[in-house]
Structure formats: structure tokens, C-alpha cells
Amino acid sequence: MATIVQKYGGTSVADLDRIRKVARRVAQTYDRGHEVVVILSAMAGVTDNLISLASRITTTPERRELDVLLATGEQTTAALMAMTLKAMNYPAESILGHQAQVLTDGDHGNARIIDIGSERIRSLVGDRKIVVVAGFQGSDVNGNITTLGRGGSDTSAVAIAAAIQADVCEIYTDVDGIFTTDPNICPKARKMDRISYDEMLEMASLGAKVLQIRSVEFAKKYSVPVHVRSSFSEEEGTMVVNEEASMEKLVVSGVICDKNQARITLKKVPDQPGVAAKVFAPVAAAGIIVDMIIQNMRSGGQTDLTFTVPMTDFDRAMAIERQVAEEIGAEAVLGDPEIAKVSVVGVGMKNHSGVASLMFTTLAAENINIRLISTSEIRISCVVTEKYAELAVRVLHSAFGLDQTD
Numbered sequence: 001m002a003t004i005v006q007k008y009g010g011t012s013v014a015d016l017d018r019i020r021k022v023a024r025r026v027a028q029t030y031d032r033g034h035e036v037v038v039i040l041s042a043m044a045g046v047t048d049n050l051i052s053l054a055s056r057i058t059t060t061p062e063r064r065e066l067d068v069l070l071a072t073g074e075q076t077t078a079a080l081m082a083m084t085l086k087a088m089n090y091p092a093e094s095i096l097g098h099q100a101q102v103l104t105d106g107d108h109g110n111a112r113i114i115d116i117g118s119e120r121i122r123s124l125v126g127d128r129k130i131v132v133v134a135g136f137q138g139s140d141v142n143g144n145i146t147t148l149g150r151g152g153s154d155t156s157a158v159a160i161a162a163a164i165q166a167d168v169c170e171i172y173t174d175v176d177g178i179f180t181t182d183p184n185i186c187p188k189a190r191k192m193d194r195i196s197y198d199e200m201l202e203m204a205s206l207g208a209k210v211l212q213i214r215s216v217e218f219a220k221k222y223s224v225p226v227h228v229r230s231s232f233s234e235e236e237g238t239m240v241v242n243e244e245a246s247m248e249k250l251v252v253s254g255v256i257c258d259k260n261q262a263r264i265t266l267k268k269v270p271d272q273p274g275v276a277a278k279v280f281a282p283v284a285a286a287g288i289i290v291d292m293i294i295q296n297m298r299s300g301g302q303t304d305l306t307f308t309v310p311m312t313d314f315d316r317a318m319a320i321e322r323q324v325a326e327e328i329g330a331e332a333v334l335g336d337p338e339i340a341k342v343s344v345v346g347v348g349m350k351n352h353s354g355v356a357s358l359m360f361t362t363l364a365a366e367n368i369n370i371r372l373i374s375t376s377e378i379r380i381s382c383v384v385t386e387k388y389a390e391l392a393v394r395v396l397h398s399a400f401g402l403d404q405t406d
């Protein structure tokens, strides 16, 4: 007997038919003698609809009230799932985030989990109940309802799995698992059997949208094995686990493309102490995340500063930098939203050399110009012109031996 947490995303519970299908899978797991805890998202589209309802009342809804509203999406699916299971004669019980003892900070809309008690869930599964928990929500020390940020039910699932010391946290979604790259861009992409937490973290932060990044941080911290798999098939998906020796044989395990980036360059910035701080402090104060930074030396005590920001913050960042340029006496501010960041990721990089050079020569062979470069221990990223990004992904996927062979 194992303790199994199963999380189902919005598309898996999009209507009553699908809820019934999910209930059958839950029941099957239960019939095998396992303890089953089910974490649910809202039905597909519901959270978006609730947000737009609120925005018809005010463009700045109070965050506390918005959380009360958004939490209803998950409350609905939890109740419907428990009813469906009971109609099938299974002993199910639905509980909300605060009843599952999910304690968070008070940062409404983006709350962080501080602690999760295990008593209530443990005692319910001890009575052979199937526990159905509303994901995405918790409550703060004052009992206010909070939500964990978009995609947050992944984090609910992994955190609850950690708290009750489940044997596995299964994340059921509408894809078959984690792929070596986006199959929509590269038809030769393969589903991975296993991937390490660190690789998954890099991939999640680089825009692979399968798991909320915080859920992976949680999984890593508490060593929760996460199984990402499809709710529409019986096939095994991808296990996200601690690093294993065999993983290092592969130099690169995935290629990721993030088109949601824009580049900003300040031309002829005076090369003096404190200038970089003046350029980046106001962007940081505006809550904009700067990713890659590069500084080119020019002659005559001047330098060019280039960096990237998320596309959604591009206009704001440009406005800020135009003002900064005036203050520090830079010559011009240039912006380019038509860029993409292409990255290769793999724990094997830690003890293989030549990864960067293979990446650069592969791109050069296609005449793709590299505009910016950044690296971490297990990742190399290059910024390229957006229209070449998909080609870059395909040639890198093939150069690093990831192409499907059959």
C-alpha cells in the first residue's frame, strides 16, 4: 500500500464528463488498496472568467476579495469530484485549503506556503476516505483566504504530498510528460522518462509551462518524487526526481525556447562607478526582472549596456531607461522586442566540456547570430533574433543527439 497524491489540472476537470473519467481513475487507485489524496484545479477557463468578472467592477479589485472570489473555482471542482465519487459508492470527502491546514503568508494572489499540517488529511485517509482537496488556496494566520499564484495547484499538490509524506505526487495534465523540447516546434522531440529537480527548475523558469516553478522547488527541498503524466492515457509520463548518476551520461537533456523576452540597449553610457546601479535600480524598484546583462567597452570612457526583460514589462522598462539615459547622459536607448532566448539544459554539463562550443558552432552553421549569452552550472542560453528561434531549437536538438530515431 502506498500513499498517492494525484493532482488534476483544469483541462482534466473541464466538464462533468471529464470529472467522471478522473473519478474512475481515482477509484481504480483506491481499489488497489492505496491511500489517495486528490488535489484539483478549477475547471479550465474558470479562473480567467472570475478575474474578468472582477475587472468589470473595478480595475483594481482588492486583493483579499479577489482571493475569496478565485478560491471558488477550486471549491467547485472539489465538491463536484467528491459528489461524483460518492455517486459511484466511494467514501470521498472534499476539503478546502484552510481545512487541509495550508498555512500561507498574507501576500494575496501570490501567497507562499509557510506550513502544512497533516493531521486532518492523515485522519481522513486513515478512515479509508478518498480526500479531495481544493488546490491553489490556503489561509493566512488571521484566517483570510489566500491563493498561491497562477498555476498554484501544482504547488498545493507537491506541498501536501511532502506534508503527509506521500510516496509519489502524480501531476495529471493534458500532455504526456516532459519533452526534450516543445513538440510543436520540433517534431523529433522525445518524452523523457526521468529528469532531475534542477533540470526541471531551469526548464520551468525558462518557460516550459508544465509545472509551476514553486512546486519544483518544494519537490526538491523535500525530495518528493513527482510524476508528470497525461490524464487522457494510461501511459507512464516523466518522473521528476533527485539527480541520478545515469543522468550525467547525457550532456544535454533539453532545449528550451523563450520568445517572451525583449532586449534593451543603452548606448554610450559614461563608464563610471555607480552607473550600472543607476541603470538597474529603478527597473528593480518597478518589480521588473532583468535576466541577461552584457556590457561592451568602447573607447573614450563610454560603454554600451544591454539587458533583457520579459516582453510584458518591455514598455515600462523602456520608459524608465529613457529617463535614466537623460540623467546619466547616455546617448540613446534602443529596444528590440523581436528576440528569443534559446537554451540547452543538462546536469551532464557539470562534467563535460565543449557544450558551449558545440552550441555556438551549431548556430553559426545556420548563420544564426548570437546577440547575448548567459550560463549557469547546468544551462547555456543564447539570445537570437526571434524569427530564427525555432530553427535554432531544431538544429540544437539534433546536434546534442536528442532527436527521436524511429
Ligand code: ASP
Residues within 6 Å of the ligand: 009, 010, 041, 042, 047, 048, 073, 135, 136, 149, 150, 151, 152, 153, 154
Ligand atoms: N486555477 C488556478 C489557475 O488557473 C490554479 C491552477 O490551475 O493551478 O491559475
Ligand code: MG
Residues within 6 Å of the ligand: 009, 151, 154, 210, 212
Ligand atoms: Mg497548470
